[in-house]
Amino acid sequence: MKIVVLVKRVPDTETKVKVAGKSLDPAGVNYILNPYDEFAIEEAILLKEKHGGETIVMSVGNKDCTKEIRTALAMGVDAGVLLEAETNFCDAWSLAGAIAKKLADMKPDLVLLGKQAVDDDNTALGQYLAEKLGLPCVTVAVALEINGTKATAERQIEGGREKVEFSLPAVVTCQKGLNTPRYASMKGIMMAKKKTVEEVAVKLDAPKTRIASMELPPPRPEGRIVGEGPDAVPALITALRSEAKVI
Numbered sequence: 001m002k003i004v005v006l007v008k009r010v011p012d013t014e015t016k017v018k019v020a021g022k023s024l025d026p027a028g029v030n031y032i033l034n035p036y037d038e039f040a041i042e043e044a045i046l047l048k049e050k051h052g053g054e055t056i057v058m059s060v061g062n063k064d065c066t067k068e069i070r071t072a073l074a075m076g077v078d079a080g081v082l083l084e085a086e087t088n089f090c091d092a093w094s095l096a097g098a099i100a101k102k103l104a105d106m107k108p109d110l111v112l113l114g115k116q117a118v119d120d121d122n123t124a125l126g127q128y129l130a131e132k133l134g135l136p137c138v139t140v141a142v143a144l145e146i147n148g149t150k151a152t153a154e155r156q157i158e159g160g161r162e163k164v165e166f167s168l169p170a171v172v173t174c175q176k177g178l179n180t181p182r183y184a185s186m187k188g189i190m191m192a193k194k195k196t197v198e199e200v201a202v203k204l205d206a207p208k209t210r211i212a213s214m215e216l217p218p219p220r221p222e223g224r225i226v227g228e229g230p231d232a233v234p235a236l237i238t239a240l241r242s243e244a245k246v247i
């Protein structure tokens, strides 16, 4: 079975981001592997351990993304592909076009990706990709079973779980709870240095959306102490009801 995992380099969620024009200011930002992509990587490794085959990690971006590709290789993925793109504005549609072209050549049985990227939060790439490739798409998977060319997945839905059946090849977006991602071992980190990362220059399709503006939320107003002890309760209730409007 050939499994391709898509990973994105995102700003560390601890970073205090600044906006520059219509984008994030990359200065001083520490980048990490998108946390949901760790579930996709782990699932690919677990499926290979169970069914055999090969696992390939792929990212679209500049050469800096090699760091996140190497992280996946250190966890146990076999090989990497960097689709090197110019850093002009693009959206999930543009990315899906470039990735779909490469996947059409690679012919994977399964494409795994995170359910969303924690920076842009589009939750769109998997769906666009499946549409472009004409494949079934299962989103927010919290369980996945493969049996030959048939598969079942459980999806997290409001208040419960939904079980779906589909056939391979397919695109599955991964949610927290699917597995427990492993840490890269020292051996894995050393072995990752020897694994191949294919670099392919790609031209991204024209985007279908444009960012009109971007701004940070307004600063939160300072807290206020309305009094102390039981005597303060009436004033607190009045403030919660008429000012904060939360009760």
Ligand SMILES: Cc1cc2nc3c(=O)[nH]c(=O)nc-3n(C[C@H](O)[C@H](O)[C@H](O)COP(=O)(O)OP(=O)(O)OC[C@H]3O[C@@H](n4cnc5c(N)ncnc54)[C@H](O)[C@@H]3O)c2cc1C
Pocket: 006, 007, 008, 009, 022, 023, 024, 034, 036, 037, 040, 058, 059, 060, 061, 062, 085, 086, 087, 088, 089, 090, 091, 092, 093, 095, 112, 113, 114, 115, 116, 117, 118, 119, 120, 121, 122, 123, 124, 125, 126, 211
């Ligand atoms: C070259 C380049 C230039 C960009 N320029 C801009 C810009 O100028 N302004 C701006 O605001 N945004 C820019 N982006 C970000 C881009 O708009 C978003 O990455 C895109 O819209 C997808 O949305 P998302 O990341 O929220 O994906 P989601 O659909 O939320 O992500 C779901 C999953 O898709 C996979 N995925 C997402 N991105 C990638 C990737 N790059 N490679 C591999 N897998 C991926 C991950 O597995 C992720 O968990 C750029 C991205 C690239 C690669």
